[in-house]
Amino acid sequence: MYEFKDGLEFSKFLDNNDPLGYLRQRFYIRKNTIYMCGNSLGLLSKDAEDTTVDVIEKWKNEGVQIWNADDNKYYLYSSRIAKLMAPLVGADDDEIAIVGSTTVNIHQVISTFYKPTKDRYKILLDDINFPTDRYAIESQVILKGYSPEDAVKTVKSVNNFLDEDDVIEAMTDDVAVVFLPTVYYRTAQIIHMKKITDAAKERGIIVGWDLCHAVGALEVDLKSIDADFAVWCTYKYLNGGPGSCAALYINRKHFQLLPGLAGWFGNKAETQFLLRQKFDHRKDGSGWQIGTPHILSMAALEGSLKMFIDIGMETIRHKSLKLTGYLMYLIDTKLIQHGFSVGNLREDSRRGGHVCLKHEDGYRISLALKGRGVVPDFRDPNVIRLAPVALYTSYGEVYSVVDILLDIMKTESYKKFSCKRNVVV
Ligand SMILES: Cc1ncc(COP(=O)(O)O)c(C=O)c1O
Structure with missing residues (x-):
């Protein structure tokens, strides 16, 4: 178990002390985009x-x-x-x-x-x-x-x-x-x-x-x-x-x-x-x-x-657990009061590489996230899947996603999106 703290500074601290942080530059990461969908389609690396x-x-x-x-x-x-x-x-x-x-x-x-x-x-x-x-x-x-x-x-x-x-x-x-x-x-x-x-x-x-x-x-x-x-x-x-x-x-x-x-x-x-x-x-x-x-x-x-x-799978898994642990911590600290819940098991031995974020308005919230440059995916009826990936996601990005979600809820900006599903969600 890790001791996490709230605040941008702490996310920077985690990034500065991340032994895998250097790998990010080996991937094609679009500017102004936070990619949280590596559990669906991973990003292209220069090696690949x-x-x-x-x-x-x-x-x-x-x-x-x-x-x-x-x-x-x-x-x-x-x-x-x-x-x-x-x-x-x-x-x-x-x-x-x-x-x-x-x-x-x-x-x-x-x-x-x-x-x-x-x-x-x-x-x-x-x-x-x-x-x-x-x-x-x-x-x-x-x-x-x-x-x-x-x-x-x-x-x-x-x-x-x-x-x-x-x-x-x-x-x-x-x-x-x-x-x-x-x-x-x-x-x-x-x-x-x-x-x-x-x-x-x-x-x-x-x-x-x-x-x-x-x-x-x-x-x-x-x-x-x-x-x-x-x-x-x-x-x-x-x-x-x-x-x-x-x-x-x-x-x-x-x-x-x-x-x-x-x-x-x-x-x-x-x-x-x-x-x-x-x-x-x-x-x-x-x-x-x-x-x-x-x-x-x-x-x-x-x-x-x-x-x-x-790199080795042990090191990759270690960071993945830390990323998803941090994400769950921020969700618990900032988003629960806005109707969100964590829909995955908490124990390290019982959760994979993504966090299952539930909200009854999950579909419209996932569209609002896309509108703000975050790429999540959505699974009916109410699950937003967020996958911070050990090889290319930073702790700062995890922090920003939760911040953006908080803003979407406070401003209710998701309400301007339609509930009608796209063909590929
Ligand atoms: C658990 C699982 N099995 C199978 C598939 C589909 O495999 P494919 O489309 O590559 O045949 C998926 C796709 O996401 C999946 O998540």
């Missing part, structure tokens, strides 16, 4: 820009020979980037593929691991996860001939939080797979992965995780958790760029399985270009690639991840 320009140059100069250039760097790009990703998730690099999108990867892992039998055919989900996970799972159970009403079992949340004991209680003999997020996109709640994974394994249930809001925000140790699979995106805290290539993890004990969705980039490198009709599966995570890797969508990630490796 450099590796992207490298790929463009290679393509410009080499054409198709890009695949052989630099010791097959781009042909093996998934494995190369997996090496940079591995320390962030505590896995072996050969357990990771940089591939697809999170949603496609959910299809990939579920079609690989979901082997329903007459008695064990249900997939256990919650009711507050990002909905694409459910859409993908429901379509997978339909493909196997079941109805979602029967084959998808839902653990009910209580006041927007999920209780691990409720999940464990729902692990009945008919459950084949449990699939949950590690950090909730709305409330930033961290789920106790190890507790749930152990309980699932004791009951013979396959268990997988959606790490989208975890990777790059907090330390994840897949080795010690020993889950069967995981998926995550790279455009949020990892700053890989809009729609950057996602990632998946296959526990090495499952390398002998065939991917549910096979393709020629899952074939062994030695025989891939013999173009045989028989699929010769690579027996590691890279065997879960499908088609030609999306090099341009991976390039920024290479530069960005190097930055994470240089």
